[in-house]
Amino acid sequence: MTALVIEDVAKNFGGVSALRGVSLSLEAGERLVMLGPNGAGKTTLFHTIAGTIIATSGKISLFGDDITNMPPDARARRGLARTFQITNLFPSLTVLQNILLAICGAREITFQFLRSMESRRDLQARARELLEQWGLAASADQTVRNLSYGEQRQIEVVMALSGEPRLLLLDEPTAGLSPAETLRVVEMVRKLPRNMTILMIEHDMDVAFEVAERVAVMHQGRLIAEGDEAAIRANKQVSDIYLGLE
Ligand SMILES: Nc1ncnc2c1ncn2[C@@H]1O[C@H](COP(=O)(O)OP(=O)(O)O)[C@@H](O)[C@H]1O
Ligand SMILES: [Mg+2]
Known part of the structure; x- marks a missing residue:
């Protein structure tokens, strides 16, 4: 069964095109890490999946249901959970x-x-x-x-x-952590039940491959690469972006 299907999703904030026709799908139980530089559109994509932002165009399905315009709580009842990039605990x-x-x-x-x-x-x-x-x-x-x-x-x-949750969205759970703390979070994610579908945003490529067999890379609102470790590491555009050449 397909857990998540994102079809040609775009999001404009006034004149800013945060997402420009993103398509991606995850099978149930699959783990995918989303890489990309700051401002690539990763968090915006998460918001359109979770329902905190409604896509300007395109379609999103969760376990077979069209959720494109559904409010966040209705998506949560269908098995979606997310963490936020900024801490949202009661201190x-x-x-x-x-x-x-x-x-x-x-x-x-x-x-x-x-x-x-x-x-x-x-x-x-x-x-x-x-x-x-x-x-x-x-x-x-x-x-x-x-x-x-x-x-x-x-x-x-x-x-x-x-x-x-059946689908877990993690937005940079390792951001700001020490190497030891990062390792703990990576181990935590690896220990999650195998039938849980996971989409995680990460900024470090090495950490990404520790968590998932499949990685997608976003840049300037577009999905520019998708594949296993060998494919991503061999991708010229991806390495240029990570070396700051683009
Ligand atoms: N609420 C918003 N209003 C206006 N622009 C936004 C908003 N949220 C994000 N953006 C813009 O959209 C782009 C993508 O941002 P974001 O999704 O946060 O990227 P990432 O998570 O990959 O760093 C950026 O140019 C950002 O400034
Ligand atoms: Mg972000």
Whole structure:
């Protein structure tokens, strides 16, 4: 089954063409990393898949359904989850509280709401299980703002996983991380269930090939290359872009 089909998607912001006819598809269970320099259109493409931006033209299908104009929550109910490039945790709450909010799909919180979630044993158990599974149990009761940036990025990924998505979108989960922290995130992604379809944005080519067998490269709103490690490394336009020649 095909998880995601992107057909000739374009997005204009006023006079800026952020996406210029992007077509791409992922089979269920496939992992693909999206490479490309800053401003290439990678995050915009993620937004059009997640529904936070509606494409100017083109079509997007998720597990066979046309989602092109669907609101984000309807896409989430169809199995899509994403992390954001900027941290979107609640810094004054504990790690466990953040996971509870993610499990409940809550975007806004009140003190009362949080209290009633915390009293639910089943939710607590599920949140602790998730943290245990990802080696973050020791941080459960720490306030998020006291964690390292690397740990915060890992918590973000766990939050995206809390709904057991069928398609996971990761926008530069390793951005700003040390080599050791990057390795931890790479291992985390590699350990995800094989039936989960993953589309990840990454800026480092070596990291990209650690995560996926297939890589796509974007440049100036277009998909300019797609293939395995050998094909991407042999691509002249890709190496020119990465060497800053283009
Ligand atoms: N909301 C927006 N309004 C106007 N221009 C935008 C907006 N979002 C992105 N852009 C522009 O679209 C282009 C692609 O940006 P983006 O998708 O963030 O690239 P990437 O994630 O590959 O770095 C850039 O030129 C950027 O300035
Ligand atoms: Mg981006």
